[in-house]
Amino acid sequence: MKRFLLIYCFLAFCLVPATLFATPLDAGFLYFKFLDMKKEKNGQVSQAIELICTDPGAGTIQVLYQENQDPVVFLAPATDGVVTLFVDKSSHIRLFAIAVNRAGLQKKTLVAHTNLVLFGKSVTPAQRIMADDVHANQITLLPSIQLMSPERYYWHQTGQPLKFYIQSPVDLFPVLPGKLQMAVLENHRITPLVLNQLLDFSYTPPHDERLKKAGALALRQDILYASMRDKTSEYALTYSLVLHRSRHGFDNSIAGVFVFGVSLLFCVGLILKKRRTPWWKT
Numbered sequence: 001m002k003r004f005l006l007i008y009c010f011l012a013f014c015l016v017p018a019t020l021f022a023t024p025l026d027a028g029f030l031y032f033k034f035l036d037m038k039k040e041k042n043g044q045v046s047q048a049i050e051l052i053c054t055d056p057g058a059g060t061i062q063v064l065y066q067e068n069q070d071p072v073v074f075l076a077p078a079t080d081g082v083v084t085l086f087v088d089k090s091s092h093i094r095l096f097a098i099a100v101n102r103a104g105l106q107k108k109t110l111v112a113h114t115n116l117v118l119f120g121k122s123v124t125p126a127q128r129i130m131a132d133d134v135h136a137n138q139i140t141l142l143p144s145i146q147l148m149s150p151e152r153y154y155w156h157q158t159g160q161p162l163k164f165y166i167q168s169p170v171d172l173f174p175v176l177p178g179k180l181q182m183a184v185l186e187n188h189r190i191t192p193l194v195l196n197q198l199l200d201f202s203y204t205p206p207h208d209e210r211l212k213k214a215g216a217l218a219l220r221q222d223i224l225y226a227s228m229r230d231k232t233s234e235y236a237l238t239y240s241l242v243l244h245r246s247r248h249g250f251d252n253s254i255a256g257v258f259v260f261g262v263s264l265l266f267c268v269g270l271i272l273k274k275r276r277t278p279w280w281k282t
Contacts, residue, residue: 023185023188023190024181024183024185024190024225024227025054025185025223025225025238026054027054027055028054028055028101028108028110028227028236029053029054029055029110029112029225029236029238030051030052030053030054030055030058030061030097030098030099030110030111030112030236030238031052031112031223031225031238031240032049032050032051032052032095032097032112032114032238032240033049033050033052033221033240034047034048034049034050034116034219034221034240034242035047035048035049035050035082036048037118040086040122042122042123042124043088043120043121043122043123043124044086044087044088044120044122044124044126045086045087045118045119045120046084046085046086047084047085047116047118048082048083048084049082049083049084049085049095050081050082050083051063051078051081051082051083051097051112052081053099053110055099055101055108055110055236057101057102057103057104057108058099058100058101058108058110059099059100059101059102060099061078061097061098061099062075062097062098062099062135062138063075063076063077063078063083063095063096063097064076064095064096064097064098064131064135064136064138064139065085065093065094065095065096066093066094066139067087067091067092067093068091068092069092072130073130073131073135073136073139074128074129074130074131075129075130075131075135076095076129077129083097085118086120086126086127087118087119087120087126088120088121088122088123088124088125088126089120089121089122090117090118090119090120090121091117091118091120092115092116092117093115093116093117093118094113094115095113095114095115095116096111096112096113096138096139096144097110097111097112097113098110098111098112098138098142104234106229106232106233106234107232107233107234108233108234108235108236109142109233109234109235109236110235110236111142111143111144111235111236111237111238112237112238112239112240113144113145113146113237113238113239113240114239114240114241114242115147116154116242117153117154142235143166143167143168143228143235143237144166144167144237144239145164145165145166145167145224145225145226145237145238145239146164146165146166146167146239147162147163147164147239147241148163148164148165148200149162149163155244156205156241156242156243156244157205157243157244157245157246158205158206158207158208158211158220158243158244158245158246159204159205159206159207159246160204160205160246161202161203161204162202162203162204162205162241163200163201163202163203164200164201164202164203164224164239165198165199165200165201166195166199166200166226166237168199180195180226180227180228181226181227181228182194182195182201182224182225182226183224183225184203184222184223184224184225185222185223185225186205186206186220186222187208187220193224193226203224205220205222205241205243207245207246208220208243208245211243211244211245212245212246214245216244216245217244218244218245219242219243219244220242220243220244221240221241221242221243222240222241222243223238223239223240223241224238224239224241225237225238225239226238
C-alpha cells in the first residue's frame with residue numbers, strides 16, 4: 001500500500017500544472033539572460049545575451065547600447081533571439097531592449113536594461129552599427145530601471161547593498177498609488193521592493209550557499225522588475241543583475257578575532273618576559 005501511495009504522490013507532483021510554478025516574469029515582461037563570454041583570437045571579448053520575452057503580443061525587439069558613457073547609441077542585431085556584443089578595449093556598456101504591444105486597449109511598452117563591463121584588448125576595432133535618432137531617443141524617452149551605485153563595478157556580489165532608481169520622463173506620482181508593482185526574482189523566490197518618494201530604492205542580494213560551493217567564477221542572475229500604468233499607457237520594466245559569491249560574507253570573523261587576540265597576547269607576553277630578563281641571561 002505504501003509503495004502505491006508513493007507512486008501516486010510522484011505522479012501527482014509530475015502532473016502539477018506549470019502555472020503553479022509560474023512567476024510574474026512569465027506573463028508580459030522582457031529581460032536578458034547572460035550566456036557565454038569569450039575571448040576572441042584577435043583579442044576582442046564577446047558576450048552573448050539571450051532576449052527573453054514573455055509577452056506573446058510584443059512586436060519586434062530593438063536592442064540598443066551605449067559604451068563608456070558616450071552619448072552615441074548603437075544598434076545590436078539579434079540572431080535567433082540572441083545578441084552578441086564585441087569590445088576591443090575595457091568597456092562599460094549600458095544595454096537596453098525595447099518592444100511594444102499594441103494589441104490591447106492600452107499600449108504596453110516593455111523595457112529591459114542592464115549594465116556590464118567587458119575587458120577587451122585588440123588592435124582590431126569592434127564593428128558597431130550607429131542607431132538613428134528615432135531609435136536612440138527611446139533610451140531617454142522611455143522609463144527604465146537604472147543602477148545608481150556602484151554602476152561601473154564589474155563584480156557585483158551577494159550581500160552588497162545596491163541602489164536603483166526609476167528613470168522616467170514623466171511624473172510618476174499620479175500612477176504610484178496602487179498602480180506600481182515592484183519586486184525581484186532571486187533563486188525562484190519573489191521579494192517585494194519599495195520605492196520611496198525620490199523614485200529610488202535599495203536592494204541587497206542575500207548570500208547564496210550554492211554560489212559558495214560552485215566556485216569563484218559561478219554566477220547568479222537576479223531580475224528586478226516593475227510594472228506601472230497610467231490612463232493611456234502601460235510599462236513593464238526589468239533590470240538583469242549578475243551576481244557572484246561574496247568574497248568575505250562567509251568568513252568566520254569570530255574565529256579570526258579569537259586567533260588575532262591570542263597571537264597578540266602571546267607577542268605582548270613574550271616582549272614583557274624578554275624585558276624582565278637580564279641580557280646576560282638570554
